[in-house]
Amino acid sequence: MKILTVVVPCYNSAAYMNRAIESLLIGNNDLEILIVDDGSKDNTLVIAEEYEKKYPNIVRAIHKENGGHGDAVNTGLKYSKGIYFKVLDSDDWFDRNSLEKVLDILKDMIINSKSLDMLITNYVYENMNIQKSKIINYKGAMPEDEIFTWNELGHFKSSQNILMHSVIYRTEVLKNCKLELPKHTFYVDNIFVYKPLPYVNTMYYTNVDLYRYFIGREDQSVNEKVMIGRIDQQINVTKIIIDAYDPGVIKCKKLRKYMVKYVVMMMTISTVLLLKDNTEKSLNKKEELWYYLNSKNKRLYKEVNRSFLGICIQIKSLLGRKIILMGYSLSRKVFGFN
Secondary structure (H helix, E strand, C coil): CEEEEEEEEECCCCCCHHHHHHCCCCCCCCEEEEEEEECCCCCHHHHHHHHHHHCCCCEEEEEECCCCHHHHHHHHHHHCCEEEEEECCCCCEECHHHHHHHHHHHHHHHHCCCCCCEEEEEEEEEECCCCEEEEECCECCECCCCEECHHHCCCCCCCCCCCCCCEEEEHHHHHHCCCCCCCCCCCCHHHHHHCCHHHCCCEEEEEEEEEEEEECCCCCCCCHHHHHHCHHHHHHHHHHHHHHCCHHHCCCHHHHHHHHHHHHHHHHHHHHHHHHHCCHHHHHHHHHHHHHHHHHCHHHHHHHHCCHHHHHHHCCCHHHHHHHHHHHHHHHHHHCCC
């Protein structure tokens, strides 16, 4: 039995994937490492197979035709043998001491038959361009080192979004919600986090800095210029999240509130990028996205409109645009993302 499966999606990752994989090799056979080669054209598969040969009880190399990051995660989920499931992108890495603590917590849950659907840890922005690290934690928003439910959540700050970097799901939860990420699409990590939320009943937060999120490559998917170039994919993911659920029918108020917060985050990302591009085509796409939200779910549209983003959008002038972009610039400086 494997306690935790960590899937490492790789595409032409030969230059940096070793750091990710080495951070997982803590000598613990409770861990399963699935290196999914997504049709790479470099030596990614060769490196993955070398690790499998060296650590046959821990590492498995899986080769597939190119289908994108989401399809690599789908493949990892298909072959996963772990009771819990996490994704580690090939240019990121784990803190080894934190990983050991996480495995101890998960093992304790299993041995003592405690029901746990989602474990949350901190993550760290490692921005190499400005040589800055920024820890994102959930202190104040979640009880620490105990099992809790949605009803026990505190107030989430604007930075405290549950992301793929911070979440470990029970594998069964992902399968019960029929998670399947779209192929050849970037930014599907948002779907990975959002889709299972109504299937989560119990959570646990431990204040350790497990995930180190690398920022700095020019070709990185979260690079601002790259994101603007792929804005149609960002919009598509936002629409998938809008379509996934009607938060208004979610009975638990705090879960509903958090799901609305997540939609606000997605609308903010798309809106900011479209405003920064500032072409007639992009501004039309912004209008179309907000129209889409209104046409698909008027109640959700009204709730998003009551957020800071919605209020600024309603200011039909350069002032509203400037406020949104200033808020984005400030957040970028504070947290060091993209």
